[in-house]
Amino acid sequence: KAGVTQTPRYLIKTRGQQVTLSCSPISGHRSVSWYQQTPGQGLQFLFEYFSETQRNKGNFPGRFSGRQFSNSRSEMNVSTLELGDSALYLCASSSSTGGAEDEQFFGPGTRLTVL
Amino acid sequence: AQSVTQPDIHITVSEGASLELRCNYSYGATPYLFWYVQSPGQGLQLLLKYFSGDTLVQGIKGFEAEFKRSQSSFNLRKPSVHWSDAAEYFCAVGAWELSFGAGTTVTVRA
Numbered sequence: 276k277a278g279v280t281q282t283p284r285y286l287i288k289t290r291g292q293q294v295t296l297s298c299s300p301i302s303g304h305r306s307v308s309w310y311q312q313t314p315g316q317g318l319q320f321l322f323e324y325f326s327e328t329q330r331n332k333g334n335f336p337g338r339f340s341g342r343q344f345s346n347s348r349s350e351m352n353v354s355t356l357e358l359g360d361s362a363l364y365l366c367a368s369s370s371s372t373g374g375a376e377d378e379q380f381f382g383p384g385t386r387l388t389v390l
Numbered sequence: 391a392q393s394v395t396q397p398d399i400h401i402t403v404s405e406g407a408s409l410e411l412r413c414n415y416s417y418g419a420t421p422y423l424f425w426y427v428q429s430p431g432q433g434l435q436l437l438l439k440y441f442s443g444d445t446l447v448q449g450i451k452g453f454e455a456e457f458k459r460s461q462s463s464f465n466l467r468k469p470s471v472h473w474s475d476a477a478e479y480f481c482a483v484g485a486w487e488l489s490f491g492a493g494t495t496v497t498v499r500a
Binding site: 279306308310317318319320323325330331333365367369376378379380381382383384 | 422426431432433434435436439441480482484485486487488489490491492493
């Protein structure tokens with residue numbers, strides 16, 4: 276089974292631009308979560324989608340948004356980029372049951388640099 | 391609110407020596423607890439998890455962790471460290487929304 280894939284792996288943007296990151300979960304997985312990892316703040320939860328619905332949301336401004344498609348692929352969008360948005364963005368998928376105890380499988384991440 | 395504290399930012403151990411990484415959590419109910427490992431430039435890999443039952447949990451790569459409710463701790467251990475264990479280790483608590491500790495970087499010296 277293929278793992279979680281994230282595209283692109285690296286991105287360079289300038290302040291004020293917007294960016295879209297993509298995540299393809301493991302086949303059969305219906306839950307997708309997004310996390311931001313920075314040296315200063317560590318790993319922080321952004322949001323989680325299950326069957327195309329946002330089920331949980333972290334404490335991030337509205338510039339951060341996401342969606343999930345019927346095939347469980349997910350995208351996250353960041354508008355009006357700020358320097359502080361430079362981070363590794365990790366996507367994780369978990370199994371079809373949607374239970375809280377399901378293991379989250381993480382992708383390799385997208386490294387976003389904002390100049 | 392849920393939170394995790396990893397008191398040790400960096401640990402250096404000799405190859406073959408034992409390793410223990412500390413984790414303290416705060417959670418309103420029975421916690422779901424996890425340990426993940428991250429190698430440079432990689433995503434997170436799950437080492438082990440605890441939901442209920444036996445408080446000593448076995449994981450991959452020879453790691454184990456012990457859940458102690460009275461101490462709100464979930465420490466990770468390995469009896470004999472290999473050079474390939476050099477990485478960053480994260481303790482996490484939660485369900486769909488994981489709260490991670492700040493991580494402990496492990497350096498293995500020959």
